Amino acid sequence: MSPAAKTLVARLGVLSLGLVIWFWPVPEGLTTPAWHLFAIFAATIASVIAGAFPILTASLLGIAVAVLSGVLAPAQAYAGFANATILLIVVAFLLARAVVTCGLGQRLGYVVVSLFGRSTLGLGYSIFFLDAVIAPAFPSNTARGGVLYPIAFSLAQGGGSKPDETTRKRMGAYLMFCGMASLAVSSALWLTAMAANPLGAEIARSHNLNIDFGSWLVASSVPTLLGIFLLPLVLYKVFPPEVTATPEAPAEARKALRAMGPLSATEKIVGATFLAMVVAWALAGTLKLDTTAVAFAGLGVLLATESLTMKDIAAEGDVLATFLWFAILFSLSQELNRLGFMGYLGQRLAGALGGIPWLGAFVLLLVAYVLLHYLFVSQTAHLLALFGVFLDVGLKLGVPAAPLAFGLFFATNFFSVLTPQGSSANLLFVGSGYLTQGELYKLGTITTVFLFVLYLVVGTPWVLFVAR
Amino acid sequence: MRPAPPLGAALLVVALAAPLLSARAEPPNDEGWRPFKATWTLSGTRQLLPTEGPRPAAIVHLQGPLVVTGGEGLGRGFLGEAFIFDDGGSLVVGRAVLTDGKGDRIYSSMKAEPVGTGRKATATITGGTGRYAGLEGTFTFSWQYVVDAEPGEIGGRVADIEGRTRRAPPGGAGVPR
Numbered sequence: 083m084s085p086a087a088k089t090l091v092a093r094l095g096v097l098s099l100g101l102v103i104w105f106w107p108v109p110e111g112l113t114t115p116a117w118h119l120f121a122i123f124a125a126t127i128a129s130v131i132a133g134a135f136p137i138l139t140a141s142l143l144g145i146a147v148a149v150l151s152g153v154l155a156p157a158q159a160y161a162g163f164a165n166a167t168i169l170l171i172v173v174a175f176l177l178a179r180a181v182v183t184c185g186l187g188q189r190l191g192y193v194v195v196s197l198f199g200r201s202t203l204g205l206g207y208s209i210f211f212l213d214a215v216i217a218p219a220f221p222s223n224t225a226r227g228g229v230l231y232p233i234a235f236s237l238a239q240g241g242g243s244k245p246d247e248t249t250r251k252r253m254g255a256y257l258m259f260c261g262m263a264s265l266a267v268s269s270a271l272w273l274t275a276m277a278a279n280p281l282g283a284e285i286a287r288s289h290n291l292n293i294d295f296g297s298w299l300v301a302s303s304v305p306t307l308l309g310i311f312l313l314p315l316v317l318y319k320v321f322p323p324e325v326t327a328t329p330e331a332p333a334e335a336r337k338a339l340r341a342m343g344p345l346s347a348t349e350k351i352v353g354a355t356f357l358a359m360v361v362a363w364a365l366a367g368t369l370k371l372d373t374t375a376v377a378f379a380g381l382g383v384l385l386a387t388e389s390l391t392m393k394d395i396a397a398e399g400d401v402l403a404t405f406l407w408f409a410i411l412f413s414l415s416q417e418l419n420r421l422g423f424m425g426y427l428g429q430r431l432a433g434a435l436g437g438i439p440w441l442g443a444f445v446l447l448l449v450a451y452v453l454l455h456y457l458f459v460s461q462t463a464h465l466l467a468l469f470g471v472f473l474d475v476g477l478k479l480g481v482p483a484a485p486l487a488f489g490l491f492f493a494t495n496f497f498s499v500l501t502p503q504g505s506s507a508n509l510l511f512v513g514s515g516y517l518t519q520g521e522l523y524k525l526g527t528i529t530t531v532f533l534f535v536l537y538l539v540v541g542t543p544w545v546l547f548v549a550r
Numbered sequence: 551m552r553p554a555p556p557l558g559a560a561l562l563v564v565a566l567a568a569p570l571l572s573a574r575a576e577p578p579n580d581e582g583w584r585p586f587k588a589t590w591t592l593s594g595t596r597q598l599l600p601t602e603g604p605r606p607a608a609i610v611h612l613q614g615p616l617v618v619t620g621g622e623g624l625g626r627g628f629l630g631e632a633f634i635f636d637d638g639g640s641l642v643v644g645r646a647v648l649t650d651g652k653g654d655r656i657y658s659s660m661k662a663e664p665v666g667t668g669r670k671a672t673a674t675i676t677g678g679t680g681r682y683a684g685l686e687g688t689f690t691f692s693w694q695y696v697v698d699a700e701p702g703e704i705g706g707r708v709a710d711i712e713g714r715t716r717r718a719p720p721g722g723a724g725v726p727r
Contacts (some may be wrong), residue, residue: 084617108651108652109651110625110626110627110650110651111615111617111618111625111626111650111651112629112651113628113649113650113651114651114653116629117651162561174633186683268711281697281699281705284695284697285695285697285707287695288667288694288695354658392702419593420593420611420613420614421629422613422615422629422630423615424617425591425614425615426627429589429591429615429617429627430627433617433619452600462699462700463593465706466593466699466705467591467593467614468709470591470694470695471589471591471707474589474694474709476705
């Protein structure tokens with residue numbers, strides 16, 4: 083079958099799927115708007131997975147159908163465009179551009195390569211380690227992505243890997259997915275490394291499970307550190323970069339650093355601004371600062387000092403596409419959740435597990451919890467809709483509280499990579515141009531399965547041990 | 551490789567087709583009352599207004615799935631939406647509307663404690679539409695948890711809704727309060 087014929091078949095299949103769901107009798111307990119929106123959302127996501135349409139096209143068609151059919155009011159459908167986290171992603175893209183164009187990114191890249199650059203695998207590890215170290219100070223994993231992305235991007239560019247078909251796989255594609263995967267595990271390591279973690283701890287408290295910074299770290303340490311140790315290697319095996327060994331790179335990087343000379347004035351401005359932003363992001367919770375406003379301030383300073391120009395911004399055309407498709411999927415998912423679809427589905431799924439021994443129920447609850455993330459584009463929204471339900475049902479089925487709660491906590495973090503839209507933290511790496519949609523779904527599935535097994539097999543006994 | 555999620559599709563079918571295992575049909579008593587139990591997971595907004603007292607006034611708008619886990623006489627689930635007004639003093643009242651898959655509604659009014667973990671509420675069913683026309687009854691619940699997600703946004707869950715309903719007798723015996 084020719085590619086054009088395959089695409090046509092995929093499009094017809096997706097259209098049929100949407101129509102079948104739309105006209106299927108509304109299951110009892112759900113409302114008609116919720117069911118119709120599910121039909122639109124399912125067809126939108128399926129069309130990306132099946133390769134019927136690129137994600138932007140699918141999203142635009144999805145939201146158009148949702149509004150024109152009257153399922154969503156325009157104000158509901160476009161709410162994602164005013165979401166603070168999504169705006170943060172857009173600004174972070176532009177800030178990353180400033181770091182790269184002024185040469186600071188290249189300099190940072192050389193520093194990292196001089197330390198870890200004997201192999202692409204070493205560079206992958208450097209991303210994971212850096213992320214794990216800075217994570218406890220960043221409750222916003224999206225903001226943390228804003229720190230990692232320019233470094234990963236500069237490392238890729240420094241290695242001669244650009245977001246084009248000929249060189250993207252040299253090392254850029256691998257490093258970009260390392261950035262995404264790293265955020266998924268580093269967020270699980272610390273209570274304060276992801277906004278939803280403290281909310282989950284608060285919900286767990288209503289079930290007499292008191293989790294603080296220390297007890298979280300103890301419970302997460304063994305499985306998560308093992309994940310940080312193994313995941314770069316797993317990705318290296320399943321998605322090998324074309325350039326693997328670069329034994330001469332550290333020496334060359336040191337030589338290049340010397341050749342670059344001292345920091346230029348623009349590098350100093352960008353560096354100081356970026357550093358100030360990192361500090362502000364880290365203290366955002368304490369000082370009650372809005373992370374997006376911090377990013378806007380940084381962008382404003384860079385434009386005012388002409389460290390970033392309108393020409394640079396115009397060159398970031400992909401940002402608009404990323405903003406559009408993510409804001410649309412965000413709105414569709416949020417409305418689907420608001421209409422009670424996910425909560426109802428989760429409650430029904432969890433409720434269907436009665437009579438199963440606790441271990442089986444535990445595994446099935448975790449599987450269901452993770453798979454339901456196909457419907458979400460926000461980890462926090464997922465946790466708020468389903469964590470309490472699954473915890474409640476699991477406890478009633480006899481699953482021990484600590485492994486159940488932590489199993490759900492860990493899943494809330496690692497399922498971010500299940501789909502490209504699974505977390506706003508993915509967006510910078512997804513929008514880098516180094517990874518195709520197919521690769522993102524494939525690697526997302528592999529990483530999710532790997533971490534699921536790791537946390538189940540290593541994490542569960544460990545949590546049972548430390549919670550004695 | 552593209553990840554077709556067949557397991558996800560299977561789970562979806564199971565969830566939507568399988569009966570709630572914990573739901574048990576209970577016959578009506580002599581006066582026609584039918585008890586029911588349910589859970590309610592909600593999210594929404596809370597707007598605060600300062601008062602002269604220690605507690606601000608609040609308008610809470612919540613929405614989420616209400617799943618019937620036991621009893622008879624109601625559907626298996628609803629989309630529940632509630633407005634709650636807290637004057638910052640002693641008055642906390644609200645209205646809740648439950649809508650089923652056919653668009654039929656159950657209306658209720660609430661008297662409650664301020665929205666928060668462990669706080670209680672009592673609702674009186676004041677009528678309905680479609681299959682719930684002429685319905686009367688009451689239900690009570692307490693918040694298992696309420697968390698502040700983002701500034702102004704809250705999420706919560708009620709796991710212990712217990713109540714009873716009946717078709718209002720001709721002439722109207724009045725709604726129990």
